[in-house]
Amino acid sequence: MISEAALKWLPSRFEELIRYGEFQGPGETITNEEYKARVEIAKQKIVDEGLDALIVFGDCYRMSNIRWLVNYRTIDGVYPQPMLMYLVPDRDPVFFLPSSEIPSAHGSSAMCVLGGDIREIRSEWAPFLKERAAKDKPKKIGISGYTFMDLEFWFPINDAFGDADVQRSTIIEQLKSVKNEAEIASMKRAARVSNAGIQMLMDLLRDSEGITELEATSLVYAAMFANGGHAIAYDIMIQAGEHTDVLFKRPTERPIRRGELVMMDYGIRVNDYASDNARTICYGNVSDEAKRLMEACSLGYEECLQKIYAGMTGIEADRVIREAFRKHEVDEYLVEVSEGRTGAHATGMDPEEDIPEIGPGCANVLEEGQTFAYELSLIVPGIGGVRTEDQVVVRKNGLEPLHTFNRFLYVD
Known part of the structure; x- marks a missing residue:
């Protein structure tokens, strides 16, 4: 449930979001x-x-x-x-x-x-x-x-x-699949708007132990809309504890407790361009194995940002990802989301579009200006699951993240 402490700061937090929200952005008009x-x-x-x-x-x-x-x-x-x-x-x-x-x-x-x-x-x-x-x-x-x-x-x-x-x-x-700079500007603003969602979840965990997945989900949506969101991008997922053992699960009435991994996959639309992000939070005194899993996922994720670039095939990019996760000794836990994809999926106006893809059977060539949700998930039965995800633009020298919120998250 929502604590008295959180109930006291929520009105001022929403007032601040509305006052300084991402309601306008330059360079987004397509004629x-x-x-x-x-x-x-x-x-x-x-x-x-x-x-x-x-x-x-x-x-x-x-x-x-x-x-x-x-x-x-x-x-x-x-x-x-x-x-x-x-x-x-x-x-x-x-x-x-x-x-x-x-x-x-x-x-x-x-x-x-x-x-x-x-x-x-x-x-x-x-x-x-x-x-x-x-x-x-x-x-x-x-x-x-x-x-x-x-x-x-x-x-x-x-x-x-x-x-x-x-x-x-x-x-x-x-x-x-190749976005112009006006489209990318809208996607960047959607990413900034979604910052309010993950910050809201972290604040709620800090001040409202026992809040349910569903209660937190409602307030995360509210924060993103207050910060300038125009429409829902997709169903937000907040998963805690044993609920992280599966890749996707709708939020429930389950209370979120300290000592657990908390994973959120979240997004919002701006100008009908969707953000698509995921973060995993170590909430309280989690096990060493759970903490290592979150950190390995984010470290491997970040190491690949400059190693995947325009001109590579989806197969070659998949090898880069697997090698990074092998280095951190977690490659066996890497989850293929669906259809042979490592996790990355095209994105833009729709949260999931068609081209490009990354995976062991994805021969498409990455082109400069393409955008995709760079999504990597690890699941270890009995310990939990973690996910790191941001939208990125393919550039000639690497991937440019549109969402830059910290990827290593801890709440006491």
Whole structure:
């Protein structure tokens, strides 16, 4: 529960966050002319890859493919709010949205400089495809966002273009992976905003022993919003004690006690760019093994920042990470998050994007300007789990962290 001491300082702490929060940032504007240029680049890639058309899917959760093209994100709600774009080299794009979103898109998206053709997604998608099949007779069609595309939109594609070669495409995924400096500026501000979250957790642990994971989570969210956050990036995870033995777990009513490892994975959106960070706190008199685990994770993490750079493959970067952890004798505890990834995952507008990846089977080449969440986790059964994570920009001489909060954290 929240102690009387914490209840006394919370009002002044939130007043300070609001007064000095990260509510504005320079250099974050992306103009409609730039979105127009992006569409033209995508059209040229369609030609280069020998496609006749490209279908791009997104929704309120995986919005980055569409937003990168036309600066629009559907509303995050219970009812699915998908987005589709039909791109061909010689015409303006056609944008499909639920009817409730169309007026907003006309007023706030970049479609105003891209022809303004916005149509209703469920009633007009299938007839539009049949019309295009009859008039254009495309032979080769790519789909970006195929991993998440709803089946309700795939069936009309299959019905209309059954004789065509419909294939998976990563045209937009590859293009959006390299961020411009305006995008990086928003990501840096999101990282600064998230500083309030980890500081709030540390202060709560110092003054409120016994606070539950759920109670702490609510106040961490509140601190980040008070400091300038615009929207939730993903579900924050605060895990303590034996709950750190698993990679991901939702916060519970479990009290957080001294003598435990406390791990938090946290993020926030600014300008619809997401931060994604993780820290592990040694809370009170933790065991020597637990302290060593946290320190080894952060030491190995920091050693690799200048050893991973543009031009390396994801496989080569994976070897760098494993060698660093081998040096600290913890490589056997390194957890592969999913899909053969060491832990790092692309990031930007969506907390998890597509390119680049780091892992023993990830052959993609790291490009200067790409961003990813550099995430490393160690789990030792019976001792606990630790995680260190920050977003980074790939540079020619190493990785530039966007989030620079101390990685070695101790609360008495």
